[in-house]
Amino acid sequence: MDKQRRKFLTIAGASVLAGIGAPAIIKLTSSDAVASSGGHEAAAGHGAAPAAAGHGAEAPQGVRLGMVIDMRKMADLPGQLDGAIAACIKTHNIPEFPDTKNEIKWLWKAPFENVFLDHSSYHSSKRVATTPFPALCNHCDDPPCVRACPTKATFRIPQNGIVAMDFHRCIGCRFCMAACPYGARSFNWQDPRPYIKKYNADFPSRMKGVVEKCNFCGERLALGQEPACVEACKGTGAITFGDLNDPKSEVRQVLDSEFTIQRKTNLGTKPSVFYIV
Amino acid sequence: MYNKGTIIPGLALFVLFVTFPIWFNGLTTAGDLPKPELPPGGEKQCVMPADYMRANHMRLLNEWRDDVLRDGNREILEIDGKTYRKGLQMACMECHSKKEKFCDSCHIYAAVEPYCWDCHLTPTEAASKEAIH
Numbered sequence: 463m464d465k466q467r468r469k470f471l472t473i474a475g476a477s478v479l480a481g482i483g484a485p486a487i488i489k490l491t492s493s494d495a496v497a498s499s500g501g502h503e504a505a506a507g508h509g510a511a512p513a514a515a516g517h518g519a520e521a522p523q524g525v526r527l528g529m530v531i532d533m534r535k536m537a538d539l540p541g542q543l544d545g546a547i548a549a550c551i552k553t554h555n556i557p558e559f560p561d562t563k564n565e566i567k568w569l570w571k572a573p574f575e576n577v578f579l580d581h582s583s584y585h586s587s588k589r590v591a592t593t594p595f596p597a598l599c600n601h602c603d604d605p606p607c608v609r610a611c612p613t614k615a616t617f618r619i620p621q622n623g624i625v626a627m628d629f630h631r632c633i634g635c636r637f638c639m640a641a642c643p644y645g646a647r648s649f650n651w652q653d654p655r656p657y658i659k660k661y662n663a664d665f666p667s668r669m670k671g672v673v674e675k676c677n678f679c680g681e682r683l684a685l686g687q688e689p690a691c692v693e694a695c696k697g698t699g700a701i702t703f704g705d706l707n708d709p710k711s712e713v714r715q716v717l718d719s720e721f722t723i724q725r726k727t728n729l730g731t732k733p734s735v736f737y738i739v
Numbered sequence: 740m741y742n743k744g745t746i747i748p749g750l751a752l753f754v755l756f757v758t759f760p761i762w763f764n765g766l767t768t769a770g771d772l773p774k775p776e777l778p779p780g781g782e783k784q785c786v787m788p789a790d791y792m793r794a795n796h797m798r799l800l801n802e803w804r805d806d807v808l809r810d811g812n813r814e815i816l817e818i819d820g821k822t823y824r825k826g827l828q829m830a831c832m833e834c835h836s837k838k839e840k841f842c843d844s845c846h847i848y849a850a851v852e853p854y855c856w857d858c859h860l861t862p863t864e865a866a867s868k869e870a871i872h
Contacts, residue, residue, distance in 0.1 A: 626811075627808075628804075628808045630804060630808075661866075663862070663865035666858040667858055672858075
């Protein structure tokens with residue numbers, strides 16, 4: 463009896479040790495094997511990947527619509543940003559709630575230090591310090607809001623790079639609002655209709671419980687028109703709109719000749735809206 | 740027969756009660772088939788034949804919605820020389836400009852409450868606040 467018990471305990475103990483130890487040993491030996499056999503490939507792969515995902519050149523694929531906002535020209539004509547915002551509101555039946563906590567923002571004004579949090583505004587030029595900056599959805603190439611959306615109500619249109627919304631699908635969970643690093647999404651806390659000043663009969667309104675944001679005027683682009691804000695600033699060159707992937711487009715001409723900055727590039731969202739400060 | 744005085748009127752009442760849907764529909768207009776008002780502008784042509792539209796308009800609207808919003812396919816349809824932009828407000832309501840007399844007539848009869856109008860504007864609503872187009 464005693465002998466049998468001792469035998470049982472020995473076997474059981476050895477099995478437990480083997481059970482715990484085996485995965486660790488397999489892990490150690492397998493990583494060794496990878497390191498010794500495919501070391502070169504692994505190193506090369508690791509070296510190349512971050513460069514492609516980071517700030518290096520991206521291989522352009524198809525159309526990617528983007529925008530350059532020239533703050534020098536914006537500051538020259540202080541009223542034009544208000545005009546652009548008014549045009550946006552009119553075009554998209556955006557409600558204007560008296561209380562800013564309910565505010566619906568597609569295109570809005572914010573000071574430099576709020577728009578460019580990671581840029582120093584210490585001793586910034588007078589123009590930068592006093593001119594309100596336009597902020598809008600950046601139509602990111604890698605949009606975090608799209609990843610967060612549980613119903614695919616928001617998605618990136620592959621044909622033109624617009625981060626669009628299907629309001630029919632939005633369940634109002636506001637995950638996208640938490641995910642968007644630019645605060646470009648707004649939630650309808652109440653029925654927006656009483657607060658819409660003028661209706662555009664070609665565009666719907668939204669209902670209570672739906673998130674909304676700038677759509678780069680997808681519906682106007684389809685008719686061959688420019689986005690409402692671009693049209694409102696026409697002639698001043700304050701906003702340039704076009705295909706970032708087309709080397710001959712007007713936006714690319716501006717991007718090629720001017721130094722531009724983007725919002726929160728360190729997050730890797732690859733925004734499509736550029737600013738000349 | 741016992742209790743003749745109670746049973747016969749009782750039976751008559753019972754039959755009257757059970758056949759209520761039949762005689763109620765016959766005597767009142769509640770059972771009449773709805774007659775949706777045709778476009779006030781006199782348009783006779785739709786994007787699809789009337790039979791198809793009667794049965795499948797909701798399916799077509801869903802297809803258009805997916806085309807326009809999801810697939811970015813906002814092509815303007817041309818049917819018998821007339822152009823239509825895909826959309827409830829942009830195509831349907833252009834001709835059927837009285838939602839209350841057209842859409843509602845059948846929807847109320849069939850007791851369906853589509854939520855289109857939670858967001859989409861009826862021509863009446865759109866005109867109520869100085870349309871810009």
